[in-house]
Amino acid sequence: IIRHPMEGSARVAADACSKPVINGGDGANQHPTQTLIDLLAIQTCQGRLNDLHIAIAGDLKFARTAHSLIGALTYYQPRLYFVSTDDLSLPDALLAALKKQGIKFSFHTSLGDVIGKIDVLYMTRLQKERNDERTRAHPCRLTLQQLDIAKPHLRILHPLPRVDEIDTAIDQTHFAYYFEQAALAVPIRMALLETILRAH
Numbered sequence: 001i002i003r004h005p006m007e008g009s010a011r012v013a014a015d016a017c018s019k020p021v022i023n024g025g026d027g028a029n030q031h032p033t034q035t036l037i038d039l040l041a042i043q044t045c046q047g048r049l050n051d052l053h054i055a056i057a058g059d060l061k062f063a064r065t066a067h068s069l070i071g072a073l074t075y076y077q078p079r080l081y082f083v084s085t086d087d088l089s090l091p092d093a094l095l096a097a098l099k100k101q102g103i104k105f106s107f108h109t110s111l112g113d114v115i116g117k118i119d120v121l122y123m124t125r126l127q128k129e130r131n132d133e134r135t136r137a138h139p140c141r142l143t144l145q146q147l148d149i150a151k152p153h154l155r156i157l158h159p160l161p162r163v164d165e166i167d168t169a170i171d172q173t174h175f176a177y178y179f180e181q182a183a184l185a186v187p188i189r190m191a192l193l194e195t196i197l198r199a200h
Contacts, residue, residue, distance in 0.1 A: 060090045082105060125158075154175055
């Protein structure tokens with residue numbers, strides 16, 4: 001299992017090793033095991049993965065969890081809403097892949113533009129360790145008041161750790177699902193390890 005600040009590090013390790021390699025996060029590139037957790041969380045809280053309206057908000061340029069999740073969601077025909085500032089928008093390669101696969105998406109600078117339309121809100125923190133602007137404020141902080149127009153079944157996910165992008169008052173609402181999401185990390189990673197060990 002490798003976590004490394006260099007993008008592509010897990011691929012380098014896998015190419016040099018005869019044993020399976022699990023990518024635990026390679027720089028700003030990918031975090032596939034987190035995506036397995038995220039997909040299970042979505043399936044659990046929404047009862048399905050197909051045809052959902054999903055907003056992904058925050059630092060979309062450097063958030064590897066968002067990059068992996070977006071790639072996985074393309075198999076389930078979502079309607080995606082990307083909420084961030086222009087300088088923290090998705091990398092061009094991901095956008096090109098979405099267009100090629102015919103996935104509908106749009107860009108927004110405010111959570112208020114999308115909060116009443118979505119089934120799932122996936123928040124990300126500002127990736128200050130991969131961002132030169134270390135003192136900047138989060139581009140789209142979620143407050144309790146913004147949820148007044150949310151659909152009753154909306155659930156909020158976050159790969160954690162959280163900084164200040166989600167008002168802690170939201171933790172006590174039925175919209176918050178990030179703690180349940182985090183708990184799913186244990187069975188998902190147990191299953192992944194068992195699958196690999198049984199195969200080898």
